[in-house]
Amino acid sequence: MSYQIQLQADGQTFSANEDQTVLDAALEACVSVPYGCRAGVCGACKGKVVSGTVELAAHSAEVLPESAQAEGYTLLCCARPKSDLVLDVPKMEQDPNKPxxxxxxxxxxxxxxxxxxxxxxxxxxxxxxxxxxxxxxxxxxxxxxxxxxxxxxxxxxxxxxxxxxxxxxxxxxxxxxxxxxxxxxxxxxxxxxGSFFLREDSDKPIVLLAGGTGFAPLKGIVEHALHVGIKRPISLYWGSRTPTGFYMHGLAQSWQSALSGFRYIPVVSDSRPDDGWTGRRGMVHEAVLADFADLSQHEVYACGAPAMIDAARRAFTQERGLPEDAFFSDAFTFAAPPPPKD
Ligand code: FES
Structure with a gap:
């Protein structure tokens, strides 16, 4: 059985079989919607069911608690249609690159x-x-x-x-x-x-937040910023349990002279007295909180463990005025038993 799905923001429609997720159907129809992990963990694909019903598969209760479900929110990567649907999801420009x-x-x-x-x-x-x-x-x-x-x-x-x-x-x-x-x-x-990429139509200052190998996509973003000569201030916060975890420390430091307005702040969470670390200590998102009294005019791009992403999203939006739609994230997921991204 096939159903019609409509996106409220721009009226785009596509069809979905009852045995496929709304996200899979959207991607198959080349309709751009926000998403990341495709496993119910990152929350990037959260949207609201304006009309119709969906069946929701297992997902992280952190990103979609029952209270949010009761208000009509769902995760496109976990939702299978049970009727025609109208959905309220953040509007995305068309991704020119088909997988x-x-x-x-x-x-x-x-x-x-x-x-x-x-x-x-x-x-x-x-x-x-x-x-x-x-x-x-x-x-x-x-x-x-x-x-x-x-x-x-x-x-x-x-x-x-x-x-x-x-x-x-x-x-x-x-x-x-x-x-x-x-x-x-x-x-x-x-x-x-995925829809984790630099929004280039914005002129807001950028905060990049990485945990461990969450540095990887942010490296791609900074290298792209260098290539196009971006003028927006960029602050890169890289969190690691130990100083040896900053596996491209020299490269990140070099960006400070290569890109005007670029700051690099490595933050160690489990520093030991004998590790010689003299830099910032603590949780990486707390370093951002300490440095920014107001994030209402910024964009944040965060990549790392789901717990770090959740903590950052909550603190930045609730305590520093960051608009929900200015927080972009890509959360790691794992193969078993939680989902696939190792
Ligand atoms: S893409 Fe749906 S929760 Fe991550």
Whole structure:
């Protein structure tokens, strides 16, 4: 059975089968809606059901508590239509880049820390892969399984995709990356995906908030900003448990002289007396709270663990006046039992 879905903001319509999610149906119809994890964890695809009914699959109660469901909110990535629907979701400009599937060759492996590997993928010369800085790809690891990774370079570096992959204890794919993957291996990828990318039609100052390898898509965004000569002030806050976690510290420092108005603030959460760290300490989002009394005229781009994203979203919007629609996030998810993004 198929249903008609209408977006209230601009009247766009598309159809969805009752066995597919509203998000999958929108992407299939090339209708741009906000989304990130596709697993009910990040909250990027939250919208309101204005009319009609949906069936909601398992999701994080943090991003969509029962009280929000009672008010009609839903997650497009977890909602299957049970009738025709009218939805209120933030309006998105059309993504010019349709996700494609293609092979990619491992061109380079570089161990950045004990548990972070840089993997550069070479794309086929016959294919054009266009994306926006900050988006991600899926890597297929079986007939129906994939892992998602943010693209760490800017689109201006053509034909290459750089990934920063953290070793997840017990993670099937990441263990393979660290123990078995070799240069010239062929992977199957799909992308670009996600609505986490720099809004270039804005002139608001930018706060970038990274936890661990959440630095990756923000690196892509900064490199793109450097390429286009962006004039907006940018403050990059990078949180790590230990100082060794800043695996591209020198690069981030170098952006301060390369881009006027750029500030880099690394923040260590579990500093020990013997680690020699003399910089900021504490939770990375709290460093932003300490530095900004008012975020009402800013945009925030945050990538990291769901708990960090949730804490930042709540504090920035409730305590610093950041508009909800000026907080863009990409939350890590994991393969098992919580969802796929290792
Ligand atoms: S919760 Fe739906 S895309 Fe993340």
């Amino acid at each position: 494609q599937k293609m092979p990619a060759r491992v061109a380079r492996l570089e161990r950045l820390t004990e548990d972070v590997m840089r993997v550069d993928l070479q794309l086929p010369a016959s294919e054009t892969f266009s994306f926006r800085a900050g988006q991600y790809i899926d890597i297929s690891i079986g007939d129906h399984e994939h892992r998602s990774f943010s693209i760490a370079n800017s689109p201006e570096r053509e034909g290459v995709i750089e990934l920063h992959i953290r070793l997840v204890p017990g993670g099937k794919f990441t263990t393979h990356v660290f123990n078995g993957m070799k240069a010239r291996d062929i992977l199957r990828i799909k992308g670009p995906l």
